[in-house]
Amino acid sequence: MTSHEATPPDLSQPPFGGTPDPAAAARITSRDVAQAAGVSQAAVSLVVGGKWRGRVSPAKAEAVRTAARELGYRPNLAARSLRMGRTRTALLVVPALTTEFFARVYTGAARAAADHGFGVVLYPSPEGLGPARDPFDSAAAALDGVIASSMAAEALTALRDAGLPLVMLDSDPGDDRAGATVNLDIADGARQLAAHLTALGHRRITHLAADVDSWTFALRARAVANALADVPGTLLRRQPAALAVDAGLHAAHAALTAPGPRPTALLCDDDIIAAGACKAVRRLGLRIPEDISVTGFDDLALAVAVEPELTTVRLPAEEFGEAGMRALMAVLDGDRPAPPTLPVELIARGSTAPPPAHAHNSARPGG
Template sequence: MRDIAAETGVSIATVSRVLNDHVNVSARTRELVLQAVERHRRDDTPPGAVHVRCPYLLTDYFGLIVSSIAETLRLHGMRMVLDAGEASQRDDALSTLPDQPGIGSAILILPPEEGAQLLALSRTGFPFVVVDPRTPPPPDVAAVSAAHFAGARAVATHLVELGHRRVGVIAGPEEWLASDARAAGHHAAFAAAGVLPARQRIRHVEPTTDAGLRAGGELLDAADPPTALVCFNDKLAVGALRAARARGLRVPEDVSITGFDDIDLSRATTPALTTVRQPLAEMGRIAVTQLMRVLDGHRPEALHLELSTTLVVRDSTGPART
């Protein structure tokens, strides 16, 4: 009451009379006080929880991002509602978000929906941020991802410098933004060396270990097999390692293999994987920072942030065999 009185320039007694609906208060003063009361009510109401949607199994990749988001939201005093697992890949997931009780905003991790659906959600005024977008996000939607092109170019350049010219590519799904960016990075490095992977040495697969085993086996069984395999992620690279081992090939003496992500798995293989480190935890932290700015009414100056990646050279790459 004291704050409202100071804000409106009336006495505490007048504020009391308004709140108790006394008649001896002018209509203008009553309206002034009630508007101030409503502003204080909104300011004192805790913001709705942040809906964190990750429609995939919380493996080491997604688990690192979600854990970082949870820890950062806690620092901001925000509550989190987690919707994870493949069961959350339902058609109406985005359209129903603004109507969910107690939910005030969202962080969407690799959303499977098309950009048009994200744009439709944005036009409702519902605040959200996208982490690792699957497709190019609409211009006015805040998004955070890694520098896929630069990371892929770095690892391909590493192979080129080791003398590799026959390189097999085990790429991710063709419709993914990260797949396109990494393919462009690989091609940029190979083109600079005067070579490009032949079409028959490229496989587009789901990013799983089993898929890496199958695709790696197909490439290594070719009449003119590649001297190196560059993989979309570490799990595919682990499958490729298994394929090489099953054929009696030594890594890296007979074939070099690279991954992408630098999850714990990359350090547990024999040999340890050469890979590209994505700042997964930082992606989660930056997503929360972007969301806080949106909730504060600011339009982030850089809507689409790409965080730098780092080439990590380990034992799975070596000079091309002659």
Template sequence: MVATLEEVARLAGVSRSTVSRVVNNHPNVRPEVRKRVWEVIQQVGYQPHAAARSLVTNRTQMLGLVIPRGLVTLFSDPFFPILIRGVADACTARRYYLMLSFFSDPFQQEELYRRALRSRLLDGVILSGAPLDDPLVPWLLQDNTPFVIAGRYPDERVTYVDVDNVGGARMAVEHLLRLGHRRIATITGPLTMMVGQDRLEGYRQALISRGIPVNDALIVEGDFTEEGARVAMQRLLPQRPTAVFVASDTMAVGAMKAIREAGLRIPDDVAIVGFDDLPIASAVEPPLTTVRQPIERMGAMAAEMLIGLVEGTLTGPQHI
């Protein structure tokens, strides 16, 4: 027998409207009542009717996650599974669904989200590190669609969550400076993204603070891929750097390959520091020195902030 809302109300000792408010995450329910209702829902296996709930709340309980165009796909970069786990866990805890899309053509992905948002299939979206030229951002702003970027964005109207990329990069280069290195190169992230610009700025600040001129010949732009970084490192090696700061762990692995292919030793000939503290950092040989960032927590915070925007408990743009 299929459990009904009326049965849940009877067993929990509350009204039908109270059960409805609990199911729809309405704030005006006492915590002890909310807990009792959910216990009954789980006990009897009640499944709220999604379509009916959407009509009442004008929400679908569905959020979207957009992987930035021009980057590698989910299965190629270990950064994204960690971020997605944080987003998904936060969505599950708040009883929201999460939609991911995978297209070889990034513009197809953007068009999908536009259609989904126009038809109100999604309550809002999270953008993972949106490029500065991402056409989806101005469209979302114009449409007044709730969205959050996991990564800093230079528009005060945008809500985002990020780590201190400038400070983290500066710390990485300062570590190399303390080891006695002066000819320090860097493989940046894409400079069309704030994360790429910020980590490059941290690199520059660390050198300038020690009175070391910034040498543009020691700076090569990367694309957050292993192969892209391998090629970038091959371009840097003729400049004879004694150390390199690489703006992501995935790229650091590619840089390490290029160093070994050139017959050089790590760290004896070229020292290397990454950024992220992905599991691969401890799996490579020698283990990669890296700057840790709370990727999973960042994903969870992005989801929590988006839900706040959707439900109206978070007002105005927030920058964390």
């Protein structure tokens, strides 16, 4: 993931693939491509600029790409950028570089950016709370726009002050300071987990809630509480945990050894917290899922690295990044796109099962 940091767009390479001789490519013009593809020069310009949808048919767009590739056409993106007053560079701000989720968001965003001849600079802001410093002395001079993923609104003050178009991912859609928002259906994911556990028969559930002051985690907490409030006889407790394996371990240990009836399920805000919870369960001499069910969120690689594998919610991270970049391109074109919400999916695995028949007698491990 870190190998992709601060990578500017390579304007020396042809956007349509191939490795043409630079001198030969310089002699190929958009008129040559237009003649070869049987379209107008205007159509070539639209396809090369990534603005052909709705203006040029898919068949003609493919003909332009094929002709450009075969002729070795290399448009002068630098000159076009100067004419348009653009650097053809977007900034992707993420809370951390240590979670694969954000690497996948970057992959999707970079793929969509390449379709428009843009490059993406990846920039971390501590834990998404900030403040995120202006990564350049003046971001407005070096960037066309910003995509911020899973960030607290206050963390982006410096970037907002730069006056750059801003797209927020995994953020409050009511925040009118962003040019657009793109979200995953996080609330539905939390509801799916709650429904999964209650359908198995669990009624004593502890929510290991991420101890992060952000919109997305507040949304999860509300969704879990609302879903379980509709199930008679359910006891929901909340135990905060930082986004780390050790923090998940300590939070789960506290939840499982607290006075009173022991929970039969731990609903975790993140796969990383869930991995720590699994360690705590085993250290207390309990079994997963026979004694305690554990769920995660995100469907990281970690979810299938633990044993048993985690029941979790799969988030389409790459599609999320793509949607964010497409929204930024729309904002740069003067549009304000409707905020899309991408669906998520419950993945049931071996870490969940019905509660033990004697659960009502279990006050604590060994009790």
